Amino acid sequence: MARSSKPGSSKRWLxxxxVPAVIAGGVVVGTVQAGAATDLPDKSPQEVLALAAGTDVRQxxxxxxxTSQLGLPQLPETEETDSGPSAAAMLDLLAGSHSARVYLDGHDxxxxxxxxxxxxxxxVRNGRDVxxxxxxxxxxxxxxxxxRTAKEAKESVQDKSGDDAGYTPESLASRFLEAAEPSTRVTVGEDVRVAGRDAYRLLLDPDSADTLVDSVAIAVDAETGLPLSVDVQARGQQEPAFELAYTKLSLGAPDPGVFDFTPPAGASVTEHTVPDQAAQRAERNARDDGADAQHPDGKAxxxxxxxxxxxxxxxxxxxxGWAxxxxxxxxxxxxxxxxxLSTALVNVLLTDDGRVFAGSVTPERLQAAAEGR
Amino acid sequence: MSSKQADSAPAVRRRSAAGWALLGSELGVLFRRWRTWAMLAALAAVPVLIGLAVRLTSEDIEPGDGPPFLDRVTQNGLFIALTGTVVSIPLFLPLTVSVAAGDTIAGEANLGTLRYLLAAPAGRIRLLAVKYAAAVAFCIAAALTLVAAGMLVGVVLFPVGPVTLLSGDTIGVGESVLRLLLVAAYVSLSLAGLAAIGLFISTLTEVPVGAMAATAVLAVVAQILGALPQLDWLHPWLFTEHWVGFADLIRQPISWDSFGANALLQGGYIAVFCALAGSRFATKDVLA
Known part of the structure; x- marks a missing residue:
């Protein structure tokens, strides 16, 4: 074209x-808005705790x-050999980052x-079927x-450790709230927005020199008291060692079809019987220790x-042979x-005589505990 | 438009008409080309090979062996389309798109025909838009060819029935075909960003092979960078980041998150690289 024969005009590069400037601007504005402080009426830590404990969101x-930054070597995905919620599968859930969709309707x-x-x-859990x-x-x-388990689960509102134990922000947060003993300073931080909802930020600071946990922050939905996110900071690490948060949330009953599950044709189906005791023991374990709930069974x-x-x-x-x-x-x-086995949040010591010690504490403390017997 | 002075209305109309005519002729040239058909045939060969290999061997494929979904193929032929897509995403598809996009401007310059194209009253920017549209048309054709060939081979060689989604739920054949077309749309969108990069590189050189190779290399490099966990701060910015995200379309209920994220990402790449290509092409000395 004749008119564009004048090259070098800097306006051409405008x-x-x-365009990149506009995109960068959009990204910055988006981030600032996402992190914008919201202003909720002030609440004391006790009030926020009560709000969280009293949540009745079941739909x-x-x-x-x-996301986890535990300082563990990344496990290759092909490593999962077992089916079912085995130890390997649980370990996989604790490493790297995952995204999951959660649907809840009632207690069962x-x-x-x-x-x-x-x-x-x-x-999928639908009534007694899992x-x-x-x-x-x-x-x-x-x-x-x-x-019985099904009935118990229905009766006790407190018991949120169903099959989704440890995976919804809800069940995790309630476990942390239980651990908030006198050994913890509980404060309310700046209000935050999680999944588009205003939330109080509950901060738990351990009053102990030996633990690896620096602080735990739980975002509690201002409207419903539902815990929306949990993040755990480890000592000496910039990034949160563990983060679990809703990125999208809608309250209200999900489509009932979501809970109907028929195994697809061609899939191998295994029947698994759940002994009564196992359920009780698992429940007791879950209640016993807040720091280490990863082991599916076994006496501790x-x-x-x-x-x-x-x-x-x-x-x-x-x-x-897991080790x-x-x-x-x-x-x-x-x-x-x-x-x-050293991670940012948990240390596990395998003694030469076959015992296993675990805790969210320094290796020295584990060694002391091992020798103390 | 590239022009600084205000165009009179008839001139604008004439130019836009010339643009559409140019697009028509460009698409005609693209799809009359021997090379285009060879590339589409190569893409179609991927599901055909997979189908034949599975059909002609008697051994059962254990779940988890081979590429994803391969073990389902014997039960349901429609899965060949998915296996073919997964296998072609890392290299075959980007390679063919690199050829189509890298050739756009550099190819004309190399043949000495760019001058004559610019003599048409359409204008440089419109010519670039037409070239990019043709490259995107190729992306769509490539993705559709792959998925359609997969479905055809599946129907011919294997039983076809309700499809099991990743979530374990089952949907009917009609809906499965719809979902596979959605997968094709997703893949086309993923490739449109790469096509924009190819277009820009193509304006930098007069050697089409160089532009093609550079584009293909970028696609591979981006995927390698995406596989390194040490660079995870960079991953959201790589145009290959959501390339396998089409799996979200075969969950129940459909998760549109990655479609949206992919559209945003590719949109950004298209905007940036088309702007770069426009600026470069508008100031370029066309000697050949």
Whole structure:
């Protein structure tokens, strides 16, 4: 074109400079708005705690994001060999970041979808039926909850550790709230916005020198008292060691079809029986210790209290050979008296005589506990 | 428009008409090209190969073996479309799009035909828009070819029935076809960002092979960077970040989050690189 024969005119490059500037501006404005402080009426820590404890939200659908920076080596995804909510699967849930969709309706209908890369893991509870489905293995596990458990769950509003134990912000936060003993300073921080809702930010500061936890922050929805996010800061680490937050949340009954699950044709289906005792024991374990609820079963004895609790597990309570897998071998480090699995939040000591000590405390404390026997 | 002075109304009309005519002829040239059909055929060959390989071997495929969804293929042929898409996303699709996008301007410059194109009353920016539209048309054709070939092969070689989604829920054949078309739309969108990068690189050089190679290399490099956990601060900015996010379309209920995030990301890349290409092309000395 004749008119554009004058090259070098700097105005020609204007769009190329303006477009990225506009995009960058949009990103900055978006971030500032997302972090904008909201102004809620002031509440004391006790009031916020009561608000959280009194929440009666049992119907919701939402998306949850979880990230962990525990300083653990990233587990390759192919490592999951077992089906079902095994120890390996639990460990996987604690490493890296995950996104999941949560649906709740009443006390006996829940669905959790862990959205993996090109795959999905589902836990569906509808009344007494519990289904676990893994798309990668195309496997379904079915369990029928004992009658009593189902009834108990209905009766006790406090008990939120159903099948989704430890995964909704709700159940996690209530566990932390239980741990808020005199050993913890509880304050209310600046108001925040989580998943588009105004929330109080409850801060828990451990009053102990031995624990690895620096602080725990829980966002409590100002309207309903529903915990919207939990993040745990570890000592000496900038990034939160653990973060769990709703990114999207809508209160109200989800589509009932979400809770109907029929195993797909061609999937292998395993029936799993749930003994009554196991449920009770799991419940007791969950109540006993706030710091380490990862082990699915097994007897645990604890020493110390509050944030300094050290839990001792007998070797038989853990899956056989779990410490011998290549990933674990890589993560374990030799220390005096055994091997140590060290993360930002939890230390686990495997003594040479086969005992296991775990706690959110320094390795030295674990060693002391091991020698104290 | 590139012009500084105000155009009179008839001139604008003439130019826009010329733009549409140019687009028509550009699409005609693209889809009459031997090379375009060769690339589409190569893409269609991917699901055909997968289908034949699975059909001709008698061994059962264990869940989790091979590329995702491969174990489902024997039960339901429609899964070939998904397996084919997953397999082609990292390299085949970006490669063909790089060829189509890298050729846009550099190819004309190399052949010495760019001068004549600019003699048409459409204007440089409109020519660039037409070239980009043709590249996007190729992205759509590529994604559709892959998915359609997969479905066809699946129907011919395997039983077809209700499809199991990632969530374990089952949907009917009609809805499955709709979802697969959505997957094709998602993939086309993912590739549109790469096409914009290719367009910009194409305005930088007169050697089309260089532009094609540079675009393809960028696509691979972005994916390698995306696989390194040490660079996770960078990941949200990589145009390959959501490339496999189409899996969210085969969950129940559909999760639109990654579609939205992908659209935003690709939109950003399209805006930035089309602006860069426009600025570069408007100031470029066209000698050939």
């Amino acid at each position: 769009p190329a400079a303006v 919701l659908s939402g998306t949850v994001e979880q 209908k829940a669905r959790l979808q862990v959205l993996d890369r090109l795959a999905e893991r589902d836990v 289904w676990f489905y893994s798309s990668r293995q195309n496997e379904a596990v079915h369990a029928l909850l004992p009658e 004895t604890k020493t110390g209290d509050g944030w300094d609790t050290v839990v001792e597990l007998s070797a038989t309570s853990l899956p056989e 011998d897998s290549p990933a674990m071998a890589q993560a374990l480090r030799k220390v005096d008296g055994g091997r140590l």
